[in-house]
Amino acid sequence: xxxxxxxxxxxxxxxxxxxxxxxxxxxxxxxxxxxxxxxxxxxxxxxxxxxxxxxxxxx
Amino acid sequence: xxxxxxxxxxxxxxxxxxxxxxxxxxxxxxxxxxxxxxxxxxxxxxxxxxxxxxxxxxxxxxxxxxxxxxxxxxxxxxxxxxxxxxxxxxxxxxxxxxxxxxxxxxxxxxxxxxxxxxxxxxxxxxxxxxxxxxxxxxxxxxxxxxxxxxxxxxxxxxxxxxxxxxxxxxxxxxxxxxxxxxxxxxxxxxxxxxxxxxxxxxxxxxxxxxxxxxxxxxxxxx
Amino acid sequence: xxxxxxxxxxxxxxxxxxxxxxxxxxxxxxxxxxxxxxxxxxxxxxxxxxxxxxxxxxxxxxxxxxxxxxxxxxxxxxxxxxxxxxxxxxxxxxxxxxxxxxxxxxxxxxxxxxxxxxxxxxxxxxxxxxxxxxxxxxxxxxxxxxxxxxxxxxxxxxxxxxxxxxxxxxxxxxxxxxxxxxxxxxxxxxxxxxxxxxxxxxxxxxxxxxxxxxxxxxxxxxxxxxxxxxxxxxxxxxxxxxx
Numbered sequence: 001x002x003x004x005x006x007x008x009x010x011x012x013x014x015x016x017x018x019x020x021x022x023x024x025x026x027x028x029x030x031x032x033x034x035x036x037x038x039x040x041x042x043x044x045x046x047x048x049x050x051x052x053x054x055x056x057x058x059x
Numbered sequence: 060x061x062x063x064x065x066x067x068x069x070x071x072x073x074x075x076x077x078x079x080x081x082x083x084x085x086x087x088x089x090x091x092x093x094x095x096x097x098x099x100x101x102x103x104x105x106x107x108x109x110x111x112x113x114x115x116x117x118x119x120x121x122x123x124x125x126x127x128x129x130x131x132x133x134x135x136x137x138x139x140x141x142x143x144x145x146x147x148x149x150x151x152x153x154x155x156x157x158x159x160x161x162x163x164x165x166x167x168x169x170x171x172x173x174x175x176x177x178x179x180x181x182x183x184x185x186x187x188x189x190x191x192x193x194x195x196x197x198x199x200x201x202x203x204x205x206x207x208x209x210x211x212x213x214x215x216x217x218x219x220x221x222x223x224x225x226x227x228x229x230x231x232x233x234x235x236x237x238x239x240x241x242x243x244x245x246x247x248x249x250x251x252x253x254x255x256x257x258x259x260x261x262x263x264x265x266x267x268x269x270x271x272x273x274x275x276x277x278x279x280x281x
Numbered sequence: 282x283x284x285x286x287x288x289x290x291x292x293x294x295x296x297x298x299x300x301x302x303x304x305x306x307x308x309x310x311x312x313x314x315x316x317x318x319x320x321x322x323x324x325x326x327x328x329x330x331x332x333x334x335x336x337x338x339x340x341x342x343x344x345x346x347x348x349x350x351x352x353x354x355x356x357x358x359x360x361x362x363x364x365x366x367x368x369x370x371x372x373x374x375x376x377x378x379x380x381x382x383x384x385x386x387x388x389x390x391x392x393x394x395x396x397x398x399x400x401x402x403x404x405x406x407x408x409x410x411x412x413x414x415x416x417x418x419x420x421x422x423x424x425x426x427x428x429x430x431x432x433x434x435x436x437x438x439x440x441x442x443x444x445x446x447x448x449x450x451x452x453x454x455x456x457x458x459x460x461x462x463x464x465x466x467x468x469x470x471x472x473x474x475x476x477x478x479x480x481x482x483x484x485x486x487x488x489x490x491x492x493x494x495x496x497x498x499x500x501x502x503x504x505x506x507x508x509x510x511x512x513x514x515x516x517x518x519x520x521x522x523x524x
Contacts, residue, residue, distance in 0.1 A: 004330040035507035278435035
């Protein structure tokens, strides 16, 4: 695939989009794990939800 | 009606008091306008070309500085709660406060413009054009700024957030204000087009500002 | 399942858990197809290969406005109908929308340098999108400045609705002003003016990015609901310890 004289611009654009999308995915995944860990900690220390259900249960 | 007039008179009187902050805005306007030639250099021709932009930027920043006081002083001594709970519609009360704020803080900026125009080597026609656009544009700055002031009133370190929220909304006013001034001074464009849009922006802000500010105060103060 | 059922956070979480893997898979497939089609697309007569930047620039630009629209609907949900998940939706969408706006600006800038000879130009379209980006950042700052989530939600909702005025300005800026940015070639009266060889990859990429937004948004909403659970439990713990 010949990208012509402006190949750097094209490649940089696609690379930046890929990088930002990856950062978004990773950030959301890490945040999810952090929240789950905090909920597990709180459950372990004896605090319970009003409904009595497990806090980490998402079903 | 009487309540609104009383509110306006009260606000103006407070603003013009020693610690009230109305004339601090003019002082800041003067300071910024004096700083610019130091940064740009004494090239008079360049200053003349940049004059309207410098004056508009100074007025924008000065009005941003004084917006903080619009609601916070009332919030601190409890009178904001009284205003929110009063019988006058909150939208009208916000509009009245904004009008008072403009009379006390915005109008002095317009009056100071001819003096500052001299510092920037602007001739009489140019200064008159800038002053006219400021006269029409500073109400827009006050009324849209009121939205940010209402959103930030309950925050302790709200001042900087207020600026961040208000500036994107003020950019169109700045653009058309400078465009109208430039058109009157030099440009091939007619003065009327950007000036009418500037007037339109002000008129729209007279409606949206009080409604958004009233909604913010109602939702934020509980 | 009506909107009212989705108002229950637990039901929403269980729905999300089931749907998210499928959404992620569909997103990946669509984006891969779109990337392949973009690679295979012919060169433009004038722009040659740099037209390929259009396939990532335009979807991000559309999404930057679309996400503000989603936040505006959520804002109405918070202020008017008081839908419980409306503010969760609004808060979760803001950083994602900001990212898309940033990408639109950056890819546009990298496209502008070979096309127009400059990385930036203060014309109406670019300026209004830059203002949109600043408003996204201001909105995120407002969310973080207020501690109480429901009060933050109402303040953010008002700011979102005020900022929605910018959307029609962005859309029509290229029609109202003589701008460097080209006028609309897809969403216009009389249908798209793009050739099919460019239109198809563009639409596939747009659909792929839209699904990407939905996937990321639902995942972020799930995180926000869990975050509120953490906050509620922490407050309960604090009151138990104080008692």
